[in-house]
Structure formats: C-alpha cells, structure tokens
Amino acid sequence: MDFDLTEEQSILKDSLDRLLADKYDFEKRMKIMAQPDGWSGEMWNAYAEMGLMALPFAEEDGGLGGSPVETMIVMEALGRALVLEPYFATVVLGGGVLRHGASAEQRAEFVPLVAGGELKLALAHTERNSRYDLNHVETVARRDGDGWVLSGQKSVVLGGDAADHIFVTARTAGDIRDMNGIGIFMVDAKAEGLARRSYTNQDGTHAAEISLDGVTVPAASVIGDPGDGLSIIRRVADEAIAALSAEAIGVMEKLHALTLEYLKVRKQFGVPIGAFQVLQHKAVDIFVALEQARSITLYATMMADSDDEDERSRAMNAAKAEIGRAGQLAGENAIQLHGGVGMTMEYAVGHYFKRMTSIDLTFGDHDHHLRRLAERGGLFG
The missing domain is CATH 1.20.140.10 (Butyryl-CoA Dehydrogenase, subunit A, domain 3)
Structure with missing residues (x-):
C-alpha cells in the first residue's frame, strides 16, 4: 500500500509547518497561554485563511472535501506545536456532528461560517457520572410544542468557553443508560438558561462546565433523529x-x-x-x-x-x-x-x-x- 502523500497533501503539510514554525514556537505559545482567552485570534484567522477549517467538509456544503488523511496531517502539526486554539473542538467534534447529523439546510447555514473561521463550535456530551460510556446521558429534553426544553449538566466541554454554538446531547426517552432516546440539539451559547464556567486544563487548553436550566431549543435546531443521536x-x-x-x-x-x-x-x-x-x-x-x-x-x-x-x-x-x-x-x-x-x-x-x-x-x-x-x-x- 502506498503511504506517500499526494502533492496537495505535501503542500498542506509544508505550509502549515512553516506557519507554526514562524508563529508558534514555545515562547510564543507561553505568551498566548497567558492571554485572557488562552488562545490566539490571529492564529485562528490564519488557520481559516489556509483553509484548515474547511478541510473535512464536503465541497457542496462549502468545504474543501478533504479526507481523514488531511485531518491527520493538520493534527500532527498542531501536536508538534502544542497549539491552544480550539480547532479540535470546532472542526473535528462540532464539525463532525454537522457533517454526519445535520440536514442539508443546517449544513448550508453553518458550514460556510465554520469554514471561514466565523463560527466556533463545541460538543457537550460528557457528564459527571458518565465516565467513558457514550450512552450515559442524564441531561433531559422534553417537548414543548414544536420545540424542546433542555435541563441538565455537562462537564469537560472542550472549547466550550469559546464556542458560539454548542451541540448538547440530551435524553428524549428511556433510562439514563439506554442506547436509544438520545437527541442532539444545537444551542446558542448565549441562550437564556445556559451558564458556562470556564477553566484551564492541565495541558493549557480550555474547557467549560455547562449547566442548562430550561433552555428552549426550536425544532430547526434539532440534529437528526431526536431519538437516535447516539x-x-x-x-x-x-x-x-x-x-x-x-x-x-x-x-x-x-x-x-x-x-x-x-x-x-x-x-x-x-x-x-x-x-x-x-x-x-x-x-x-x-x-x-x-x-x-x-x-x-x-x-x-x-x-x-x-x-x-x-x-x-x-x-x-x-x-x-x-x-x-x-x-x-x-x-x-x-x-x-x-x-x-x-x-x-x-x-x-x-x-x-x-x-x-x-x-x-x-x-x-x-x-x-x-x-x-x-x-x-x-x-x-
């Protein structure tokens, strides 16, 4: 099997390596980490200009149609530089929910914003008692007319302090460890009833504890089947x-x-x-x-x-x-x-x-x- 990179992939690797070598040495990283947000808006814009945010999304949705190989190239480079920007939270986690769960209308609205660096995303799934079990969801979503009302707590939401929209998983039916009855809801980070407590992780990245107290979500913000989000x-x-x-x-x-x-x-x-x-x-x-x-x-x-x-x-x-x-x-x-x-x-x-x-x-x-x-x-x- 041929593991050599294509010409386009080699250009991506070399370009990103040069950018990070010039702008993200260890001393500069320490200064970025000391900033109030803990990451660099200048570098975020630079990633967007390079097309990194658009890489995994389909071309018809406003992306570049990249494969997991391109994501691998980017993530290796970010690892070598110990990058602090919420790329993983926005593009891999939030972007993954968009790519695999969102409707065509939702992708058309949000993918270009993510690709342009204008929209930051986060995935709020982990809970205090869930450990590593993806099916353990205690946060509850109950119907309210055509929409939903969310209540519960989410922990260690990577990039949750910086996100503009947060994908929240909540139980729409069944017991807390059932495989079915889990929905995904796209929530505006400024929504009434949503509170965030941000903190710095041991590695310098940022996360948030998120509480939802009667957060109203319209039907248009439901991602996929509200009973099969798992x-x-x-x-x-x-x-x-x-x-x-x-x-x-x-x-x-x-x-x-x-x-x-x-x-x-x-x-x-x-x-x-x-x-x-x-x-x-x-x-x-x-x-x-x-x-x-x-x-x-x-x-x-x-x-x-x-x-x-x-x-x-x-x-x-x-x-x-x-x-x-x-x-x-x-x-x-x-x-x-x-x-x-x-x-x-x-x-x-x-x-x-x-x-x-x-x-x-x-x-x-x-x-x-x-x-x-x-x-x-x-x-x-």
Missing part, C-alpha cells in the same frame, strides 16, 4: 480518536526530538550524557514507541471514514490503547532523561507530556480501550 456521537467519537492519535504522534515526535537534543548538550563527567549507553537505550525506547504508535495511527486514519461501525470502532480501540501506552512510555522516559528541568514550567518537555496525558484521557484511556478490544476478541476477532 449513532452520530459514536461516529464523531471514532473520528475524534483518529484525530487525537495523529496529534499524539506530533507530540511524541517533539518529546523524542527535545530529548535527543538535551542528551547532546547536557554534560556530566565532562562528556555529553548521550554518550552513556543506558541513556541511549532509553532514547531508542521512545523512538520505537513513536514508530509503533505511528503505524496504528495510519490504520486508524484509514478506517476513520468507514461505514462499518464494528471494524471502525475496533480500529479506534486499538489505536487508543497503543497511543496511550506509547505516549506514557515516551513522556516518562523524556522526563527522566531531562531530570528536574523537565518538570519546570519554563521548559517545553513537561508541557508535551501534559498534553500527551490529556490525549490519553479523552474519549477513553488506554486501559479502557484495551479492555474493550479484548472483550471483542481483538482487532480482527
């Missing part, structure tokens, strides 16, 4: 795992590069510490973990747009299990080889390990997905 959420979650896996590859590449650089310049007993064989073995362990993770990420990327839910979700279980294991090994070894400096806020390697840890916990950690894969008889069981 199928959309599952597909979006699988695509999100593939995207996060790609971002993790970018993070691990930087962990490896920073560690090699440090081994060459840090001296002990008058020689670079990289001259010691035991430390060389640790650096090799990081490289091997990176390459193993890269292989499963390529597979997850190829499976991300598969219509076979069983095969697709198995691939994501395998990718998340391996990414989490490899990322933990790479991060721990990188910190150990750097010593105390690796844990300081002023040095980059600790920030990369924090992001790697956050990726592992998003949409299920490696233990969760390894258990799911074993229960299903393996990747090809």
Whole structure:
C-alpha cells in the first residue's frame, strides 16, 4: 500500500509547518497561554485563511472535501506545536456532528461560517457520572410544542468557553443508560438558561462546565433523529480518536526530538550524557514507541471514514490503547532523561507530556480501550 502523500497533501503539510514554525514556537505559545482567552485570534484567522477549517467538509456544503488523511496531517502539526486554539473542538467534534447529523439546510447555514473561521463550535456530551460510556446521558429534553426544553449538566466541554454554538446531547426517552432516546440539539451559547464556567486544563487548553436550566431549543435546531443521536456521537467519537492519535504522534515526535537534543548538550563527567549507553537505550525506547504508535495511527486514519461501525470502532480501540501506552512510555522516559528541568514550567518537555496525558484521557484511556478490544476478541476477532 502506498503511504506517500499526494502533492496537495505535501503542500498542506509544508505550509502549515512553516506557519507554526514562524508563529508558534514555545515562547510564543507561553505568551498566548497567558492571554485572557488562552488562545490566539490571529492564529485562528490564519488557520481559516489556509483553509484548515474547511478541510473535512464536503465541497457542496462549502468545504474543501478533504479526507481523514488531511485531518491527520493538520493534527500532527498542531501536536508538534502544542497549539491552544480550539480547532479540535470546532472542526473535528462540532464539525463532525454537522457533517454526519445535520440536514442539508443546517449544513448550508453553518458550514460556510465554520469554514471561514466565523463560527466556533463545541460538543457537550460528557457528564459527571458518565465516565467513558457514550450512552450515559442524564441531561433531559422534553417537548414543548414544536420545540424542546433542555435541563441538565455537562462537564469537560472542550472549547466550550469559546464556542458560539454548542451541540448538547440530551435524553428524549428511556433510562439514563439506554442506547436509544438520545437527541442532539444545537444551542446558542448565549441562550437564556445556559451558564458556562470556564477553566484551564492541565495541558493549557480550555474547557467549560455547562449547566442548562430550561433552555428552549426550536425544532430547526434539532440534529437528526431526536431519538437516535447516539449513532452520530459514536461516529464523531471514532473520528475524534483518529484525530487525537495523529496529534499524539506530533507530540511524541517533539518529546523524542527535545530529548535527543538535551542528551547532546547536557554534560556530566565532562562528556555529553548521550554518550552513556543506558541513556541511549532509553532514547531508542521512545523512538520505537513513536514508530509503533505511528503505524496504528495510519490504520486508524484509514478506517476513520468507514461505514462499518464494528471494524471502525475496533480500529479506534486499538489505536487508543497503543497511543496511550506509547505516549506514557515516551513522556516518562523524556522526563527522566531531562531530570528536574523537565518538570519546570519554563521548559517545553513537561508541557508535551501534559498534553500527551490529556490525549490519553479523552474519549477513553488506554486501559479502557484495551479492555474493550479484548472483550471483542481483538482487532480482527
């Protein structure tokens, strides 16, 4: 199988790498993180001008018709730069709901705004008691004439503090863990009855706790079948795992590069510490973990747009299990080889390990997905 990038994909990769190298080194990132919003509006506009926001959307909806490979290229680059802008929340999560669940009229209205960088989205699905179970939804939606009224709480809504519209899942029927009876509702972030409490995650990104107290949603803002939203959420979650896996590859590449650089310049007993064989073995362990993770990420990327839910979700279980294991090994070894400096806020390697840890916990950690894969008889069981 040919894994080479096409000419257009290579241009995308090179252009984005140059932009981030010029505008997003570690010192600039620290300054951006200290801003009130915690991310850069200037960079957001630059991504939009490059067409990054439009990549995954169909051309007939106002996008560029990109595949999961283009998303992989972008997410790897964003991972290498530890980008703070809510691209994942808007384009991968919110954009995924639009692509897979919205009507033609809804896509025609909102996709051009997202593609132009004018509209930021978020997905509010996780709840305090849901852990990693996508079917656990306690937030309630009750009918009110032609519309709906939402009440409940959502937690760790990535990009939820910055979003203009939020996709909220709510139970329209059944018990809190039923597979059916889950709807998706597009809610204006300024809607009466919606409250947001924003905070900074350990990796520097932002999220929000969202409460809904009698929020009215018109029928036109319902996404798909109000009783079958879980199928959309599952597909979006699988695509999100593939995207996060790609971002993790970018993070691990930087962990490896920073560690090699440090081994060459840090001296002990008058020689670079990289001259010691035991430390060389640790650096090799990081490289091997990176390459193993890269292989499963390529597979997850190829499976991300598969219509076979069983095969697709198995691939994501395998990718998340391996990414989490490899990322933990790479991060721990990188910190150990750097010593105390690796844990300081002023040095980059600790920030990369924090992001790697956050990726592992998003949409299920490696233990969760390894258990799911074993229960299903393996990747090809």
